[in-house]
Amino acid sequence: MQKNNQIGFIIEEPSSSQLSFNLIKNINNYLANSQDDFVVFFENSTASVLNPEFSLMSLSEIWNFEGSLFATNVSTAISLKKCFAPKQKYFYVWDLEWTRRQGKEFEFTIQAFKDPALKLIARSEEHATAIKNYCNRDVSGIVSDFNIEQLVRITNE
Numbered sequence: 001m002q003k004n005n006q007i008g009f010i011i012e013e014p015s016s017s018q019l020s021f022n023l024i025k026n027i028n029n030y031l032a033n034s035q036d037d038f039v040v041f042f043e044n045s046t047a048s049v050l051n052p053e054f055s056l057m058s059l060s061e062i063w064n065f066e067g068s069l070f071a072t073n074v075s076t077a078i079s080l081k082k083c084f085a086p087k088q089k090y091f092y093v094w095d096l097e098w099t100r101r102q103g104k105e106f107e108f109t110i111q112a113f114k115d116p117a118l119k120l121i122a123r124s125e126e127h128a129t130a131i132k133n134y135c136n137r138d139v140s141g142i143v144s145d146f147n148i149e150q151l152v153r154i155t156n157e
Contacts, residue, residue: 005036005152006067008086010076014056015046019072019094022146024050030148039065043076068155070121073097077112088155091118092143096130110135121154 014020027038031053038054041062048056062069062083069086071077077091091112098109113120113135122128122139131139143150 005155007036007152007155008039008041008065008067008069010041010059010071010080012073013042013044013046014048016049020049024052026146026148028053036152074109074112077118081115089118090121092121093127093131094123096127098134113137
């Protein structure tokens with residue numbers, strides 16, 4: 001009997017945002033035909049943009065999560081770096097934060113991109129090029145808008 005995948009995501013908050021909407025909608029759709037186990041951890045507790053059909057937990061519950069784990073911004077990537085239990089660690093670069101006002105502090109932001117323990121996943125070819133130019137690292141994959149099937153495939157490689 002094949003063991004189901006355990007896949008987690010760390011987000012800032014499950015509130016109304018493009019990131020939360022795409023992630024929750026795509027996991028819900030994927031679960032209609034899958035027995036994989038998904039968990040979304042959040043830094044800040046808010047009402048969810050959609051009703052999740054999977055576990056939604058505070059980041060404080062992450063300590064023994066043993067599956068593949070995806071950070072989704074610089075802050076969550078830095079939190080992920082401190083986790084010891086995940087079997088694989090990824091940084092799904094949803095936004096190019098260093099191009100925004102709040103992401104201009106290079107010493108802080110670059111930490112999420114330079115750690116070799118975090119595999120970088122870009123949202124598009126254009127993002128992959130921008131990431132390479134920013135931190136001189138190639139991405140491990142390109143996945144558009146939280147395509148869960150492609151992310152599961154990456155965790156199985």
